Amino acid sequence: MFEKNLEIGxxxxxxxxxxxxxxxxxxxxxxxxxxxxxxxxxxxxxSRQGVRELIKKSADELLFYEEKLGLARRFRExxxxxxxxxxxxxxxxxxxxxxxxxxxxxxxxxx
Amino acid sequence: MFEKNLEIGxxxxxxxxxxxxxxxxxxxxxxxxxxxxxxxxxxxxxSRQGVRELIKKSADELLFYEEKLGLARRFRExxxxxxxxxxxxxxxxxxxxxxxxxxxxxxxxxx
Numbered sequence: 001m002f003e004k005n006l007e008i009g010x011x012x013x014x015x016x017x018x019x020x021x022x023x024x025x026x027x028x029x030x031x032x033x034x035x036x037x038x039x040x041x042x043x044x045x046x047s048r049q050g051v052r053e054l055i056k057k058s059a060d061e062l063l064f065y066e067e068k069l070g071l072a073r074r075f076r077e078x079x080x081x082x083x084x085x086x087x088x089x090x091x092x093x094x095x096x097x098x099x100x101x102x103x104x105x106x107x108x109x110x111x
Numbered sequence: 112m113f114e115k116n117l118e119i120g121x122x123x124x125x126x127x128x129x130x131x132x133x134x135x136x137x138x139x140x141x142x143x144x145x146x147x148x149x150x151x152x153x154x155x156x157x158s159r160q161g162v163r164e165l166i167k168k169s170a171d172e173l174l175f176y177e178e179k180l181g182l183a184r185r186f187r188e189x190x191x192x193x194x195x196x197x198x199x200x201x202x203x204x205x206x207x208x209x210x211x212x213x214x215x216x217x218x219x220x221x222x
Contacts, residue, residue, distance in 0.1 A: 017179040068128040071182050074219060078189065081216040088209050098199050102213075105192040108185060109220065 006031075011062040014072045018065070023058035030055050078109040122173040125183045129176070134169035141166055189220040 009031040016024050022044075029035040029043065037055075041048045066072050082105055089099050120142040127135050133155075140146040140154065148166075152159045177183050193216055200210050 015180065018176060065129060069126065071186075075182075078216060078219045081212065081219055085209065085212045085216060088212055092206055092209060094205055094209065095203055098196065098203060098205065101192065101196045101199055105189060105196060105216070108189045108192055 005059065008059045008062060011066055011072055014075070015062050015065045019058060019061060023054065023061065026051065026054050027058050027062075075109055079106070082106040082109055116170065119170045119173060122177055122183055125186070126173050126176045130169060130172060134165065134172065137162065137165050138169050138173075186220055190217070193217040193220055 008027065012024070012027050012031060016027070019027070026040060026044065029040045030037075035043070037048045037051045040051045044051070046054070082102065086099065086102055086106060089102060119138065123135070123138050123142060127138070130138070137151060137155065140151045141148075146154070148159045148162045151162045155162070157165070193213065197210065197213055197217060200213060
């Protein structure tokens with residue numbers, strides 16, 4: 001058994017739409033619905049070993065995108081920075097209109 | 112001749128690293144260096160028609176990514192929002208430390 005990589009679930013939300021439907025489905029079953037290999041095998045009608053290989057291949061595809069583009073990391077960083085900025089603004093009682101603008105920015109960068 | 116699509120140059124900066132080197136090179140020659148099809152043909156040693164097809168195929172790949180993921184659009188929107196936020200902060204003379212935090216966020220979302 002390979003270890004479940006929580007990062008994959010995150011990358012699936014981020015890049016999942018460029019995968020084929022079959023790959024997306026199998027990763028979704030495994031990482032989001034927490035089905036076992038045997039359950040997924042029964043669900044999509046291939047062998048347990050086939051499921052294992054398909055998960056590996058699909059996860060590698062997600063990792064390839066993030067390694068090349070790093071966009072998930074950048075969005076996550078922007079979200080943290082926006083959260084920190086909002087906290088500072090709250091403490092300093094910055095004008096409400098400016099805080100609203102920061103909140104809208106936060107929504108845009110949130111995954 | 113197909114029309115030059117300025118959006119492609121932008122998407123190339125954004126998603127170019129997931130293309131093969133050949134595709135990235137040909138788009139770079141065409142959209143960034145503004146070489147003609149004939150010049151690119153000579154440069155990489157294929158026919159003019161081959162270049163045309165390669166550009167079309169590579170550009171379609173970029174458009175596919177943006178259609179599926181919409182990340183370039185989201186980054187651009189975040190950048191505009193961050194710029195607007197910084198302007199508002201400047202006008203309202205918001206505390207320098209908070210403005211620095213907003214500037215760092217701006218750097219993260221800038222293309």
